[in-house]
Amino acid sequence: MSEELTRERAQALIEEVLEVYPEKAKKDRAKHLMVNDKAITQSKKCITSNRKSLPGVMTQRGCAYAGSKGVVWGPIKDIIDISHGPVGCGAYSRGGRRNYFAGTSGVDSFCDINFTSDFQEKDVVFGGDKKLAKLIDELEMLFPLSKGISVQSECPVGLIGDDIEAVSKKKAAEIGKTIVPVRCEGFRGVSQSLGHHIANDAVRDWILSARDEQPFEGTPYDVCILGDYNIGGDAWASRILLEEMGLRVVAQWSGDGTLTEMENTPKVKLNLLHCYRSMNYIARHMEEKYNIPWMEYNFFGPTKIKESLREIASHFDEKIQEGAERVIAKYTPIMDAVIAKYRPRLEGKKVMLYVGGLRPRHTVGAYEDLGMEVVGAGYEFAHNDDYDRTMKDMKDATLIYDDVTGYEFEEFVRQLKPDLIGSGIKEKYAFHKMAVPFRQLHSWDYSGPYHGFDGFAIFARDMDMTVNNPCWSLFKAPWQKPAAAEPEQKAA
Amino acid sequence: MANIMIRKNAEGGLVFYLPKRDIEDNITSIEFDAPEKWGGELKLANGGVYYIDPIPAPARLPISLRAKRLDGVE
Numbered sequence: 069m070s071e072e073l074t075r076e077r078a079q080a081l082i083e084e085v086l087e088v089y090p091e092k093a094k095k096d097r098a099k100h101l102m103v104n105d106k107a108i109t110q111s112k113k114c115i116t117s118n119r120k121s122l123p124g125v126m127t128q129r130g131c132a133y134a135g136s137k138g139v140v141w142g143p144i145k146d147i148i149d150i151s152h153g154p155v156g157c158g159a160y161s162r163g164g165r166r167n168y169f170a171g172t173s174g175v176d177s178f179c180d181i182n183f184t185s186d187f188q189e190k191d192v193v194f195g196g197d198k199k200l201a202k203l204i205d206e207l208e209m210l211f212p213l214s215k216g217i218s219v220q221s222e223c224p225v226g227l228i229g230d231d232i233e234a235v236s237k238k239k240a241a242e243i244g245k246t247i248v249p250v251r252c253e254g255f256r257g258v259s260q261s262l263g264h265h266i267a268n269d270a271v272r273d274w275i276l277s278a279r280d281e282q283p284f285e286g287t288p289y290d291v292c293i294l295g296d297y298n299i300g301g302d303a304w305a306s307r308i309l310l311e312e313m314g315l316r317v318v319a320q321w322s323g324d325g326t327l328t329e330m331e332n333t334p335k336v337k338l339n340l341l342h343c344y345r346s347m348n349y350i351a352r353h354m355e356e357k358y359n360i361p362w363m364e365y366n367f368f369g370p371t372k373i374k375e376s377l378r379e380i381a382s383h384f385d386e387k388i389q390e391g392a393e394r395v396i397a398k399y400t401p402i403m404d405a406v407i408a409k410y411r412p413r414l415e416g417k418k419v420m421l422y423v424g425g426l427r428p429r430h431t432v433g434a435y436e437d438l439g440m441e442v443v444g445a446g447y448e449f450a451h452n453d454d455y456d457r458t459m460k461d462m463k464d465a466t467l468i469y470d471d472v473t474g475y476e477f478e479e480f481v482r483q484l485k486p487d488l489i490g491s492g493i494k495e496k497y498a499f500h501k502m503a504v505p506f507r508q509l510h511s512w513d514y515s516g517p518y519h520g521f522d523g524f525a526i527f528a529r530d531m532d533m534t535v536n537n538p539c540w541s542l543f544k545a546p547w548q549k550p551a552a553a554e555p556e557q558k559a560a
Numbered sequence: 561m562a563n564i565m566i567r568k569n570a571e572g573g574l575v576f577y578l579p580k581r582d583i584e585d586n587i588t589s590i591e592f593d594a595p596e597k598w599g600g601e602l603k604l605a606n607g608g609v610y611y612i613d614p615i616p617a618p619a620r621l622p623i624s625l626r627a628k629r630l631d632g633v634e
Contacts, residue, residue: 110585118582356565456584
């Protein structure tokens, strides 16, 4: 729609969409929808987040197990993650995030293999501890090069009260490897967000301090990338920039990361935090225990990358600052060429986003670099501190929706008519059928990387490919088209 | 009582963080701010007031503590 999105119009739209709900549901959902106002510095005054989803609506959220196994633990390549419980949780969550890794699958890397204890009725009745112990023995025999094992609890484990900690400790002593029990049963919390927290706490308690006493050949330029899951190679595209400016990346958490890297992380000089939502907990812990400062950065789109590189460099000496300028000077002409090519094709297009932890705010800069405008943004599982950050990055009168329901999102899209939607797989086909260009922004729609300068070129190409794809005009069946527009055709 | 963390921000001010409630805000005033006695009532920019038992000033921040909510938003 060509008409400008004003505060009044956005507010009216929210009222209209809420109209169909029963009184109680309406009251509850109203708290999760807002129109951005840059004057407000505290999101809790105008939006409620991290609350239980309303029963009866379509929500896009996941569970604590998804947050722990799927997001934080899954990408660590040399740790075997056991989905401890019935087979489904592991089978249906396998490999969907495309966390790339360098290694040989099944020999020293285990990201794309599903390991499960496959609970049967008798395991629920008699307890699954024996089965877990047997499973660990089998793993040790079949995959001797694994560096560790994590036990990711599924719901039944918590319900029947299995003592996975005891099994883990006993077996860890037996096989001489790190075994981490993670209490991430799916019923905990309201979304995958608590799973991130539980996973962070498990890393803190079972892994982080393992090498505290060991010598480490450090440099003054050691950094760690936190919260980059190497989706489609994101972490690699980020890492080369940091290395080019003279920093040494000691660890990647957790995309293409290893157990050793994680154990060495307390030795770094600065933690670089990309996904605030899923890893701020461990960053805060390391700041307290090891005195390591942390900073958030944003590697989407040249404007934000340049800002971030300079900010990262400001924590170090002149050598790194020069390095940052050198990197920026090297890539600026390349990025200008990318923008010159795609901006004319994308200028003025409107985008609506509904993703997870950081993208609704982080990708805004990249869209703006391409001349696109974000008219709506929302998170599945953000907390208020995410919205505090989002409101600063968004334009006034942007629609902001928390844990948006299937109905609300479709209705917003019908009314605002964006030129592109960035969201997850559950929304993808609904919007495809509505003939709205759509990118799956959880795993970059089987493309990527999108981080870093290299990633931006791919990002720009993908957005152009989607928005300007001729297929979107072919969605109406010939007999539904207005008669005048349809030329007479002979039946084939 | 809730676990909180107090850290310094880039400007050198104190920041209050309550993970359970996602409250992260600047501390506008602290009742005791001396090397031998530090803590007491904390007033936040969002209007919240919390109390921590006075302790000798911590050697470095951040520090995790137990705090009691006295007043203000939750």
